[in-house]
Amino acid sequence: MVSGTITDASGRTLDRSDPGSILISVSHFPMFSVGLNCALGAEQLRPFVEELSAKAGTYVLLTQTQDYPINSGYDQSAEFMLSVAEDFMKEGW
Numbered sequence: 001m002v003s004g005t006i007t008d009a010s011g012r013t014l015d016r017s018d019p020g021s022i023l024i025s026v027s028h029f030p031m032f033s034v035g036l037n038c039a040l041g042a043e044q045l046r047p048f049v050e051e052l053s054a055k056a057g058t059y060v061l062l063t064q065t066q067d068y069p070i071n072s073g074y075d076q077s078a079e080f081m082l083s084v085a086e087d088f089m090k091e092g093w
Contacts, residue, residue, distance in 0.1 A: 001031065001035070001061060002026050002031055002034045002035070003034070003036065003037060003061055003063060004022050004035075004036055004037075005037050006039065006040055006048055007039060007040070008040070009044065011047065019048050019052050020051065020055060023052070023055055032058060033058050033059035033060065033061040034052055034058055034060065034061065035052070035061025035062055035063065036049065036052070036061070037063045038076070038081065042062070042064070042080065042081045042085070043084050046088070049062060049088055049093050050093055053092070060088075062084075062085055064081045
């Protein structure tokens with residue numbers, strides 16, 4: 001399992017990688033899943049989860065950041081995260 005954090009709306013990680021670059025850099029590992037945590041907010045990850053789903057060839061993981069203070073003032077509930085994740089699953093991601 002590989003998971004990263006998109007830190008801003010540009011879709012980049014702290015080292016300025018995008019989801020496609022992350023996939024390339026870990027593609028030589030046999031992976032069960034690749035994913036992101038919702039440091040931006042769950043709904044804001046929509047285009048990045050869609051991209052990973054289209055390119056990964058594995059399960060796509062989306063994890064909640066609520067109990068980890070990456071951004072101060074994280075205000076999305078577990079119930080909201082679940083509703084967004086369910087929407088992503090309905091899309092086939």
